[in-house]
Amino acid sequence: MAIFRNKLDGRATMLRPVHAFGRRASACQTVLKAPDVSQVHALVRWNSRAWEIVDQSRNGTTLNGERLPGGRWTVLPAGAEVRMGVGDETVWIADDLAPPATCLFPSEGRGAAVVLNLRENLLPDEQQPEVNVYFHEGKWMLEHIGGIEYLSDGTVVRTSGSTWEFVLGDDLASTSENPIAASAPASAEVSLHFNVSQNEEHTSLSLVADGKSVSLGERIHHYTLVTLARVRQQDAQKGVAPQSQGWIGLDELSRMLGVEPSYVNIQIFRAKHQILNALAPRLAEPPLVERRRGNVRLGNYPFEIQGGAQRV
Numbered sequence: 485m486a487i488f489r490n491k492l493d494g495r496a497t498m499l500r501p502v503h504a505f506g507r508r509a510s511a512c513q514t515v516l517k518a519p520d521v522s523q524v525h526a527l528v529r530w531n532s533r534a535w536e537i538v539d540q541s542r543n544g545t546t547l548n549g550e551r552l553p554g555g556r557w558t559v560l561p562a563g564a565e566v567r568m569g570v571g572d573e574t575v576w577i578a579d580d581l582a583p584p585a586t587c588l589f590p591s592e593g594r595g596a597a598v599v600l601n602l603r604e605n606l607l608p609d610e611q612q613p614e615v616n617v618y619f620h621e622g623k624w625m626l627e628h629i630g631g632i633e634y635l636s637d638g639t640v641v642r643t644s645g646s647t648w649e650f651v652l653g654d655d656l657a658s659t660s661e662n663p664i665a666a667s668a669p670a671s672a673e674v675s676l677h678f679n680v681s682q683n684e685e686h687t688s689l690s691l692v693a694d695g696k697s698v699s700l701g702e703r704i705h706h707y708t709l710v711t712l713a714r715v716r717q718q719d720a721q722k723g724v725a726p727q728s729q730g731w732i733g734l735d736e737l738s739r740m741l742g743v744e745p746s747y748v749n750i751q752i753f754r755a756k757h758q759i760l761n762a763l764a765p766r767l768a769e770p771p772l773v774e775r776r777r778g779n780v781r782l783g784n785y786p787f788e789i790q791g792g793a794q795r796v
Contacts, residue, residue: 485585485597485653486535488514488528488566491575498589498597498651499535500637503528505568505576506540513638518569525568526552528560535560535581541568586624588617588641588648598648600624604760606753607643613753614643614746617650620771624650629734629749631775674763676785678710680792691762698762705751705758710789711740712773712782717789730781737780752780 486499497503497514504512506525516525522541529536536559539545539552546567552558560566564578588598588607598605606613616627617635624635635641637652674693680686687706691698700706716730738745756772771783 485580485582485587485599486530486578487580488576489579490573491565491577492572495592496579496589497576498587498649498653499528499530499584500651501530501584501653516568516574518571518574520569521574526566529557530584531557535578537566543569584653585651586653587651589651591640591647591649597651604757606757607641607648608646610754610757613750613757615641616753616756617641624652626650627753627775629746631777674785676709676713676787678706678713678787678789680707680710680789682791682793684793691759693763700758700762703754703758705755708737708741708748708751709755709772709782710792711737712780713787713789716782717787731776731779732781733779735778 487496488499489496500513503514504524504527505514505516505521506512506523507516507518507521508523509515511524520543522543525539525541526545527538527540529538536557537545537547537552538557539554544554545552547558547560548565560578560581562578562581566576566578568574568576586600588600588605590597598607600617600619602619605617607615607617614628618625618627626633626635626639626641635650635652637650639650641648641650674691677690677692677697679688679690684707686702687710688702689700689706689709691700712730712732715732719729720726734745734748738748741748752773759772770785772785774781774783
């Protein structure tokens with residue numbers, strides 16, 4: 485991940501594969517407000533081997549004190565100082581010139597970036613997750629208590645204590661053709677086997693995949709999953725069409741469980757995290773819990789429920 489740091493205030497900007505500096509917010513990833521800076525002052529790009537820069541301005545750009553020739557790409561050396569105007573607010577130091585990477589970068593430009601895993605990224609951490617960022621069907625997705633949305637370059641991702649900017653460090657088309665995804669085996673059918681105590685206080689879960697059973701033990705979030713499974717099962721018994729089965733409002737689900745919606749959301753993320761880690765990497769797995777407009781349901785997994793105070 486390549487980072488430019490401002491000489492005046494120390495804030496950092498993460499470079500995209502093609503990154504523009506200038507005054508025009510609609511055209512530039514890094515906006516400079518100094519009056520002597522052009523609308524699009526300079527471009528920096530990754531050429532698959534190194535970072536290089538080209539001047540696009542009227543007043544000129546200097547690299548380590550030397551004025552860049554207009555219209556000619558020049559390789560950036562490590563630690564380079566790039567000046568795009570008279571004041572120090574237009575001067576940037578090349579702190580890092582690693583290849584571009586898709587990540588979450590602290591919105592204030594201070595702190596460490598979060599390099600993203602394709603399968604799951606729980607934020608702010610795995611213990612108290614509020615959102616999940618993951619790659620699905622050629623797009624980066626953001627899952628939060630309100631639903632699921634696509635992430636585009638520059639989207640702000642928030643949790644209760646932190647704010648990040650989503651930095652798309654590669655082309656979505658090339659990512660979707662990533663050899664990891666292309667070579668991933670087709671998903672085997674995975675079924676969920678719940679065992680609920682008669683007093684409903686204990687729920688264990690086992691996964692059955694490829695003819696093998698994997699016990700995930702007893703967890704609080706398993707009761708959230710079995711509750712969603714029961715809703716889906718009840719709808720099936722009523723003859724509800726499969727595409728409509730199992731949907732329940734998050735508020736209603738939280739009332740059934742006797743907890744706050746935010747806590748239910750945490751339990752859903754924890755369940756996903758545990759099951760993803762228990763399965764072999766398969767990018768084509770259906771979502772464990774689906775979301776739409778404030779509603780949730782168990783994903784399209786076969787399941788069995790044993791025990792419990794109520795049998796459905």
